[in-house]
Amino acid sequence: MKILVLNGPNLNMLGIREPGIYGSETYRDLLEKIAAHAQTRGVSVDFFQSNHEGALVDRIQEAYGNTDGIVINPGAYTHTSIALLDAVKAVGIPTVEVHISNVARREPFRSVSYIRAACVGSIIGHGTDGYLEAMDLLIERSHEK
Numbered sequence: 001m002k003i004l005v006l007n008g009p010n011l012n013m014l015g016i017r018e019p020g021i022y023g024s025e026t027y028r029d030l031l032e033k034i035a036a037h038a039q040t041r042g043v044s045v046d047f048f049q050s051n052h053e054g055a056l057v058d059r060i061q062e063a064y065g066n067t068d069g070i071v072i073n074p075g076a077y078t079h080t081s082i083a084l085l086d087a088v089k090a091v092g093i094p095t096v097e098v099h100i101s102n103v104a105r106r107e108p109f110r111s112v113s114y115i116r117a118a119c120v121g122s123i124i125g126h127g128t129d130g131y132l133e134a135m136d137l138l139i140e141r142s143h144e145k
Ligand code: DQA
Pocket: 009, 010, 011, 073, 074, 075, 076, 077, 078, 098, 099, 100, 101, 102, 103, 110
């Protein structure tokens, strides 16, 4: 099984950006944690981070036909991007949305998620462990089929 882990804008700043909200783990720490988890689960994992909406759309399209699941934290594009919603719908790859912080308990604009409508699950407010939970959800789902 091959899982693509996508991160949107400012997630490359993990560990530096608002540590009170997003914690002190860096983006590199996150990738290492996900890679280690993937190994224990026997799945392969690809990573992509961009601050650009179109680059994220391109990467989702590139996953078509070669990827079994997507874990995506779209960052602020969660709350604005119909293009990301459409990209996930277009490729039809099971996708789980992740948010490190509890977006439901922050500013009201963070409660809106466009991409959620195309996702098989959402893991919200579990810190970076949410990425691992999202992977497990995709793996379990693939075993059900
Ligand atoms: C985030 C929440 C978003 O509102 C924010 O814009 C982010 C990160 C999270 O992981 O909690 O960049 O997706």
